Amino acid sequence: MRGVVMHEPGDVRVEERDDPEIVEPTDAIVKLTATCICGSDLWPYRGVEPADHVLMGHEYVGVVEEVGSQVTNVKVGDFVVGSFVISDNTCEICRSGYQSGCVHREFVHAGIGTQADKARIPYADGTLVATPGQPDPELIPSLLAASDVLGTGWYGAVAAEAGPGKTVAVVGDGAVGLMAVLAAKQLGAERIIAMSRHPERQELARFYGATDIIEERGDAGVEKIKELTGGLGAHSVVEAVGTQEAVMQAIGATRPGGHMGFVGVSHDVKVPGIELFFAGIHTEGGPAPVRRFLPDLIRLIWDRKIDPGKVFDLTLPLDQAAEGYKAMDERRATKVLLTL
Numbered sequence: 654m655r656g657v658v659m660h661e662p663g664d665v666r667v668e669e670r671d672d673p674e675i676v677e678p679t680d681a682i683v684k685l686t687a688t689c690i691c692g693s694d695l696w697p698y699r700g701v702e703p704a705d706h707v708l709m710g711h712e713y714v715g716v717v718e719e720v721g722s723q724v725t726n727v728k729v730g731d732f733v734v735g736s737f738v739i740s741d742n743t744c745e746i747c748r749s750g751y752q753s754g755c756v757h758r759e760f761v762h763a764g765i766g767t768q769a770d771k772a773r774i775p776y777a778d779g780t781l782v783a784t785p786g787q788p789d790p791e792l793i794p795s796l797l798a799a800s801d802v803l804g805t806g807w808y809g810a811v812a813a814e815a816g817p818g819k820t821v822a823v824v825g826d827g828a829v830g831l832m833a834v835l836a837a838k839q840l841g842a843e844r845i846i847a848m849s850r851h852p853e854r855q856e857l858a859r860f861y862g863a864t865d866i867i868e869e870r871g872d873a874g875v876e877k878i879k880e881l882t883g884g885l886g887a888h889s890v891v892e893a894v895g896t897q898e899a900v901m902q903a904i905g906a907t908r909p910g911g912h913m914g915f916v917g918v919s920h921d922v923k924v925p926g927i928e929l930f931f932a933g934i935h936t937e938g939g940p941a942p943v944r945r946f947l948p949d950l951i952r953l954i955w956d957r958k959i960d961p962g963k964v965f966d967l968t969l970p971l972d973q974a975a976e977g978y979k980a981m982d983e984r985r986a987t988k989v990l991l992t993l
């Protein structure tokens with residue numbers, strides 16, 4: 654089968670790899686229908702994280718081709734969506750809704766690599782969710798988004814306690830930030846402020862429910878949010894970037910007693926304790942427990958209540974993965990879908 658391998662930063666190749674096989678009785682082999690490139694794949698691509706012959710990809714949808722003897726929740730032929738974190742969905746951490754902290758957790762990007770024709774998914778019963786039937790082709794981008802960016806943006810909004818009567822600010826206009834806007838809208842937020850400087854992304858943010866757009870960043874961005882909220886700050890802030898500036902902007906934009914959900918993968922962020930102390934806010938974040946939300950998200954997509962697939966603005970065949978990375982690196986694309 655084919656699979657994407659990052660030899661070193663900036664060097665992405667599609668190579669022949671061995672087909673995956675069932676190893677544990679809890680495994681499933683999924684023949685992938687579509688996969689994609691994540692904003693987080695750009696960290697190694699840009700050399701911010703190491704990359705030495707890494708198997709790439711952690712977002713996936715496809716058809717179950719084979720199951721181990723202990724798999725009971727999905728069967729051969731099912732169309733499935735999986736989380737980017739492997740989970741058993743039975744341990745105490747999973748049952749409390751934090752499947753990304755499962756005692757058996759494994760990150761799909763670390764060793765599985767779903768930018769490929771097929772993937773072996775461990776703990777298939779606890780990781781994969783079958784759709785009600787075979788999806789119409791037009792639903793596939795949205796189902797694929799549920800695998801990570803939608804689930805992550807959704808978690809950011811839930812962690813920030815977005816809901817009726819709330820003003821929600823979203824820091825970051827990448828795919829996850831846009832999905833946090835969608836989630837805030839679905840969760841009933843009254844006002845949704847998207848922070849973005851890119852006209853196309855501003856337009857998409859408005860499509861997903863943003864009521865206000867702020868172009869300023871850093872302290873100036875914080876000031877703008879305070880201006881819009883009677884000097885108080887937002888009730889709920891989602892941090893969806895992971896840089897020092899974005900995290901401090903999110904903390905500064907949250908009103909005392911408010912909630913900040915942080916889902917941008919943190920890179921060299923150092924939060925001064927004294928600023929966090931005097932901010933007086935609730936914080937929750939980390940790798941999203943996408944598995945918690947998957948059944949609901951699949952239902953919303955299936956019933957055509959949400960259209961997260963619009964975050965994909967470039968579609969390429971898997972063989973052209975290198976071009977996809979380049980387009981995202983150069984910001985010519987927000988998110989690239991790879992067809993198989």
Ligand SMILES: [Zn+2]
Pocket residue numbers: 740741742743744745746747748752754755756757
């Ligand atoms: Zn678990």
